[in-house]
Amino acid sequence: MNFVLIFLIVIFSSSLFFYGKSKTKSISIERNIKLNALPKFYGYYLVLWSSIPALVFLLVWSLFEPVIIKSIIIETAANQGAIFNDKNEANLIYEKIKAIHLGTYFGDIDTILKESAISYSKFLNIFTNSKIVLIFVTIIASVIFSLKKIKNNNKAREDVEKILKGLLFVSSLIAILTTLGIIFSLLFESIKFFSVINIFDYLFGTNWSPQRAFIRDASAITAAEYDELRDAFGFVPLIAGTSFIAFIAMFVAVPIGLFSGIYMAEYASSKMRRISKPIIEILAGIPTVVYGFFAALTVGPFFRQIGESIGLTVSSESALAAGLIMGIMIIPYISSLSDDVINSVPQSLRDGSYAVGATKSETIKQVVIPAALPGIIGSVLLAVSRAIGETMIVVMAAGLAANLTINPLESTTTITTQIVMILVGDQEFDSPKTQSAFALGLTLFVATLILNYIAQRAVKKYREKYD
Amino acid sequence: MSEVKIKSNNLNVFYGDKQALFDVNLDLNEKEVTALIGPSGCGKSTFIRCINRMNDVIDICKVTGNIEIDGVEINDENLDVVSLRERVGMVFQKPNPFPKSIYDNISYGPKIHGKGETKSELDEIVERSLKKAALWEEVKDRLDEPGTGLSGGQQQRLCIARAISVNPEVILMDEPCSALDPIATAKIEELIDELKKTYTIVIVTHSMAQAVRVSQKTGFFHLGKLIEVGKTEKIFKNPDNKMTQDYITGRFG
Numbered sequence: 001m002n003f004v005l006i007f008l009i010v011i012f013s014s015s016l017f018f019y020g021k022s023k024t025k026s027i028s029i030e031r032n033i034k035l036n037a038l039p040k041f042y043g044y045y046l047v048l049w050s051s052i053p054a055l056v057f058l059l060v061w062s063l064f065e066p067v068i069i070k071s072i073i074i075e076t077a078a079n080q081g082a083i084f085n086d087k088n089e090a091n092l093i094y095e096k097i098k099a100i101h102l103g104t105y106f107g108d109i110d111t112i113l114k115e116s117a118i119s120y121s122k123f124l125n126i127f128t129n130s131k132i133v134l135i136f137v138t139i140i141a142s143v144i145f146s147l148k149k150i151k152n153n154n155k156a157r158e159d160v161e162k163i164l165k166g167l168l169f170v171s172s173l174i175a176i177l178t179t180l181g182i183i184f185s186l187l188f189e190s191i192k193f194f195s196v197i198n199i200f201d202y203l204f205g206t207n208w209s210p211q212r213a214f215i216r217d218a219s220a221i222t223a224a225e226y227d228e229l230r231d232a233f234g235f236v237p238l239i240a241g242t243s244f245i246a247f248i249a250m251f252v253a254v255p256i257g258l259f260s261g262i263y264m265a266e267y268a269s270s271k272m273r274r275i276s277k278p279i280i281e282i283l284a285g286i287p288t289v290v291y292g293f294f295a296a297l298t299v300g301p302f303f304r305q306i307g308e309s310i311g312l313t314v315s316s317e318s319a320l321a322a323g324l325i326m327g328i329m330i331i332p333y334i335s336s337l338s339d340d341v342i343n344s345v346p347q348s349l350r351d352g353s354y355a356v357g358a359t360k361s362e363t364i365k366q367v368v369i370p371a372a373l374p375g376i377i378g379s380v381l382l383a384v385s386r387a388i389g390e391t392m393i394v395v396m397a398a399g400l401a402a403n404l405t406i407n408p409l410e411s412t413t414t415i416t417t418q419i420v421m422i423l424v425g426d427q428e429f430d431s432p433k434t435q436s437a438f439a440l441g442l443t444l445f446v447a448t449l450i451l452n453y454i455a456q457r458a459v460k461k462y463r464e465k466y467d
Numbered sequence: 468m469s470e471v472k473i474k475s476n477n478l479n480v481f482y483g484d485k486q487a488l489f490d491v492n493l494d495l496n497e498k499e500v501t502a503l504i505g506p507s508g509c510g511k512s513t514f515i516r517c518i519n520r521m522n523d524v525i526d527i528c529k530v531t532g533n534i535e536i537d538g539v540e541i542n543d544e545n546l547d548v549v550s551l552r553e554r555v556g557m558v559f560q561k562p563n564p565f566p567k568s569i570y571d572n573i574s575y576g577p578k579i580h581g582k583g584e585t586k587s588e589l590d591e592i593v594e595r596s597l598k599k600a601a602l603w604e605e606v607k608d609r610l611d612e613p614g615t616g617l618s619g620g621q622q623q624r625l626c627i628a629r630a631i632s633v634n635p636e637v638i639l640m641d642e643p644c645s646a647l648d649p650i651a652t653a654k655i656e657e658l659i660d661e662l663k664k665t666y667t668i669v670i671v672t673h674s675m676a677q678a679v680r681v682s683q684k685t686g687f688f689h690l691g692k693l694i695e696v697g698k699t700e701k702i703f704k705n706p707d708n709k710m711t712q713d714y715i716t717g718r719f720g
Binding site: 354 | 519552
């Protein structure tokens, strides 16, 4: 229904474009006046004025309609003698009524429910009809208003610019508000978690075994029970595992990515570059789960075989395998971005260096790389955040056991993997186990934020600016 | 009459299929300023870029013929371009200081060539180069500030100081004042006058007035050919070639 309405509104207002354009042309000829803007701006003006108020009205209406209908229906049901003790039961009855209306309810239907369902469809009808009428009225009113403006030869150019500016503003507002919304939802759930688990026990605990907190009523936890839980939510093994795997990945990706970026930008012939750059970028297009296969089924066992042949115990799920594959996965980010950055260093700087007798590699090392450094660090940072956020490869190749270890041959786990583990399957949302996922998310978010901030400061300090 | 420092013999340059220089024979005298004039795209810059083999940087560029410095052929595959460029410095059209400190801009060349092993030796080279480029007084208190923060004219003098720092014999200048205002230009010209006591200088310029002011010898290029060369006075007062006459009087170009 709503989609049809939106479609009709858009079609109608788009067609007004041509009307506005020709109308203003004829006005300018009839009255022999100079228009304040090109005729097409009057067209845009009409389009915007006829569509935006109606669409906004539709949006607001759709937001409030269900709420209002619900409260009316629940009230009428109560008046008819339906009994419910709290909000949840009221909701249940409302859902039943809705299901009866849709014909998808298969339980017993008593008279109260039946009556309510009838009044529900009645109200639904009234609301839909009045919605259509009101939208119609809105469109007519706004078209009359804008036509009047156009006939008075208004400053359509300025008005259109203003409306467009407003639209862009609203878009960025939506982006910001959504981000804030996500942060706050993380924050509130985390606060619930930290009201049960002491934040210091969480931050400095060295043991992570959240399954121990399964099925436990968080609101009524006793001191004895808490003592038992105290060391179930230790964050240290997770951050250690995350940083460890990310470190292995960067150890692989930074040198290879950077060097291949330098080769592409400075040494490769244009033909070579044209062929090999897309090939490297294909690496970035491989789904991470495929990398996961590869790490778990090929690389992991391969390392174990090698380890066994030289007498080492290697777990088949190891930090080394996951980190290595993750490193290969992020090579294209570093190489492709640093290639672009190096390319954008002006040729005049290289010329200046050659002219005093520097060789190509001296020039690259001492002039080009320092000038491109902010961009290179940017690309490395992007790669680090990819490495920290990567989940699939770790799930498949590094294991789930939260070992606190620096042995790359043992299995380990990361923050993101644990979040997945905690939220997979049936959960009750008031258990500290489930809430700990949000705390982990928040910590990850804060850690990434701090990392970004430090890196930006570093870039600012060491950047060599060229114009 | 001073001695010939650089001698080009039937020099041809090609960019891909396009020939940019045709059989250029030009002698440049030691400790003298030679100005190269001519309309845009006539091959002046291409010519001076042959003297320090900067054309090597361009893949599609091919150079045939001979260029000798002090009687030694430099257009030779086996020649070490690093030591050639140590002897032949270059200043570009647009000031191109490195995005490093003023000090590092000057010490860059000497470090590469292994000159100035101790800090005090390097300090001395930096000071001497900046003094020669008449920039020392303006920057001596802020040597650790970025070279890109200087004004355009100062940046160009910094680039001259950078070229001087490795103690070259020849300095090539490719329209060094085209991006500068008249006051900065006057300073650079003054500097060129001073520098010619020590160095052989080749300057490409679009300004006839500048050629007259700074050079002793002038060569006129047109469409990749050297049309006429001679003492600056003669070229500007009484040129042999009709085309030169037309160009310097502003009838074309």
